[in-house]
Amino acid sequence: MGHPITQQTVLEVAKLARLNLTDDEAELFAGQLGDVLGAIDQLKQLDVENVKPMPHAYDQLNVFREDKESPGIAVGEALKNAPDKDEPFFKVPKVLGDGGGA
Amino acid sequence: MDPTQTTLIDLRDAIAAKTISAADATRAYLDRIDKHNGALNSYREVIGEYALKRAAQVDTGEVTGRLAGVPIAIKDCMCHAEGTTACSSKMLENYRSPFTATAVQRLEDEGAVVLGKTNMDEFAMGSSTENSAFGVTKNPWDTARVPGGSSGGASCAMAADLAAATLGSDTGGSIRQPASITGVVGFKPTYGRVSRWGLVAFASSLDQIGTFSHTVADAALLSQVMFGKDKLDSTSADVAVPDGLHDVDGAIETDGQLRIGIAKQYLQDGANTPAVTAAFEQALDIYKSQGAEIVEVDLPHTAYGIPCYYIVATAECSSNLARYDGVHYGHRTSEPAPAGENAIQHLMCQSRAEGFGAEVKRRIVLGTYALSSGYDEKYYDLALRTRRLIAGDFDTAFKQCDAILCPTTTGPAFRIGEMADDPLEMYMNDIYTVTANLAGIPGISLPGGFDEIDGKKLPVGVQLLGKAFDEARLLRIARLYERETDHWQQRPMVH
Numbered sequence: 001m002g003h004p005i006t007q008q009t010v011l012e013v014a015k016l017a018r019l020n021l022t023d024d025e026a027e028l029f030a031g032q033l034g035d036v037l038g039a040i041d042q043l044k045q046l047d048v049e050n051v052k053p054m055p056h057a058y059d060q061l062n063v064f065r066e067d068k069e070s071p072g073i074a075v076g077e078a079l080k081n082a083p084d085k086d087e088p089f090f091k092v093p094k095v096l097g098d099g100g101g102a
Numbered sequence: 103m104d105p106t107q108t109t110l111i112d113l114r115d116a117i118a119a120k121t122i123s124a125a126d127a128t129r130a131y132l133d134r135i136d137k138h139n140g141a142l143n144s145y146r147e148v149i150g151e152y153a154l155k156r157a158a159q160v161d162t163g164e165v166t167g168r169l170a171g172v173p174i175a176i177k178d179c180m181c182h183a184e185g186t187t188a189c190s191s192k193m194l195e196n197y198r199s200p201f202t203a204t205a206v207q208r209l210e211d212e213g214a215v216v217l218g219k220t221n222m223d224e225f226a227m228g229s230s231t232e233n234s235a236f237g238v239t240k241n242p243w244d245t246a247r248v249p250g251g252s253s254g255g256a257s258c259a260m261a262a263d264l265a266a267a268t269l270g271s272d273t274g275g276s277i278r279q280p281a282s283i284t285g286v287v288g289f290k291p292t293y294g295r296v297s298r299w300g301l302v303a304f305a306s307s308l309d310q311i312g313t314f315s316h317t318v319a320d321a322a323l324l325s326q327v328m329f330g331k332d333k334l335d336s337t338s339a340d341v342a343v344p345d346g347l348h349d350v351d352g353a354i355e356t357d358g359q360l361r362i363g364i365a366k367q368y369l370q371d372g373a374n375t376p377a378v379t380a381a382f383e384q385a386l387d388i389y390k391s392q393g394a395e396i397v398e399v400d401l402p403h404t405a406y407g408i409p410c411y412y413i414v415a416t417a418e419c420s421s422n423l424a425r426y427d428g429v430h431y432g433h434r435t436s437e438p439a440p441a442g443e444n445a446i447q448h449l450m451c452q453s454r455a456e457g458f459g460a461e462v463k464r465r466i467v468l469g470t471y472a473l474s475s476g477y478d479e480k481y482y483d484l485a486l487r488t489r490r491l492i493a494g495d496f497d498t499a500f501k502q503c504d505a506i507l508c509p510t511t512t513g514p515a516f517r518i519g520e521m522a523d524d525p526l527e528m529y530m531n532d533i534y535t536v537t538a539n540l541a542g543i544p545g546i547s548l549p550g551g552f553d554e555i556d557g558k559k560l561p562v563g564v565q566l567l568g569k570a571f572d573e574a575r576l577l578r579i580a581r582l583y584e585r586e587t588d589h590w591q592q593r594p595m596v597h
Contacts, residue, residue, distance in 0.1 A: 053486035057542025
């Protein structure tokens with residue numbers, strides 16, 4: 001099934017998804033995604049012009065909760081799994097200045 | 103009694119009658135896990151000390167309830183405050199949840215004893231558990247074969263009696279397909295019936311928690327406990343749960359005549375193996391002999407289920423998995439940013455590259471592509487419209503019948519590695535199960551008999567699909583079949 005997905009396209013999309021891929025992965029995915037998209041193309045046979053999109057299985061609108069204070073997860077608990085922290089903050093490498101890159 | 107060779111309800115009753123203590127029941131399962139998990143790789147993590155502590159509380163009367171002392175296992179994608187919740191991914195290998203998922207909490211509140219977390223395809227993406235970062239789970243009927251997926255650790259644990267019941271999640275068939283090929287009952291309720299709070303998200307509009315068990319009655323009891331609105335999940339349905347849900351031997355409500363629907367889309371020439379066809383025909387005969395009328399229904403958009411699903415599911419997954427950024431929790435790369443590269447961007451991109459496996463990456467790329475500017479209308483919007491057509495097929499069909507009978511899968515378990523290089527072929531595994539997720543309706547896979555390959559008995563299933571929120575009736579219809587068969591009593595020889 002031919003569907004033109006280039007390695008370059010895969011790398012561009014992966015960049016949007018904040019995902020580093022190796023060249024080998026990009027090459028493999030390009031072929032595989034081409035096949036999958038080829039199969040997906042059969043949806044184009046359908047006449048859906050007057051069909052409403054269905055984003056959820058169970059239609060409901062505007063689920064409200066009471067605007068009332070309730071206990072949440074404590075800061076210490078929330079930071080428990082952080083790879084790096086400086087309480088009460090998550091710690092990341094320097095973003096500005098030298099860390100900002102080109 | 104041997105607590106590992108019974109049903110959940112019988113074990114529960116034996117513990118209540120003090121024929122056996124909860125501690126002894128838990129120990130028996132832990133011993134069995136100890137003995138067999140090395141070969142089967144069903145559990146990703148066992149929390150034995152915690153389980154024994156809980157069981158002791160049942161024995162002292164401190165913990166009571168409808169599931170008091172019953173040892174269960176949960177799929178590794180359900181947050182649990184004890185131990186780790188890894189989603190069988192390197193990304194979450196050391197993740198310790200600060201809370202327990204609502205579905206699990208409700209079972210624990212009724213006295214269930216959680217033994218551990220079962221292996222799965224990473225982030226529930228797959229049909230074989232081959233995508234787990236912790237190794238493949240084996241099918242207890244033939245360890246050269248897969249137990250299905252993504253809830254393959256849970257189906258294996260059920261089939262090999264490494265728990266009295268297990269919880270799974272079903273996004274495109276991830277409970278029903280593994281149940282079918284390991285010979286157990288797998289039940290996916292209506293979307294919204296069970297809270298998703300604490301279920302690690304894959305595709306939020308499709309994900310649903312459900313059960314593995316040996317019997318329909320066990321599935322119904324667990325459902326009675328888990329079902330119902332949860333204020334922590336705004337998508338959980340505010341629809342009354344019938345008190346008699348657990349009573350699977352109750353009368354089936356009909357307009358005077360039970361009607362079982364069959365659809366040619368599930369029965370095409372050559373599509374199913376002879377054993378699958380035989381199981382389907384046996385089920386059909388049972389319903390006929392029980393006085394049901396068989397009605398032909400049409401589900402003309404069934405073939406579009408897979409392409410539709412793989413757009414909707416990957417689009418939602420690409421968005422849901424954006425949270426794994428190497429900052430808040432989960433894996434963080436130790437590789438410093440190359441000179442001139444934005445440090446935080448590198449941290450995110452590289453942490454994700456190291457933390458995710460190939461199938462997860464593939465789906466993130468596909469989903470991002472399908473949602474990206476210029477393609478969203480061509481793919482995502484088109485898939486959502488197709489989804490309504492598929493749901494419409496079921497609406498029409500359920501005006502003519504009470505439940506639809508069909509196979510769960512086209513054949514028995516496949517060999518480990520057999521489909522590993524061909525994602526498209528792997529995706530086709532879900533052909534009979536995805537449409538229920540897209541439409542949001544409940545489905546149950548029941549042990550349907552056996553195929554035999556290389557001298558090994560390999561289970562196949564039959565599936566019943568029902569109307570949304572009509573689980574009580576679906577389970578009674580399932581029970582009608584189960585009562586007339588003994589497939590569910592067959593157990594694999596585990597060594």
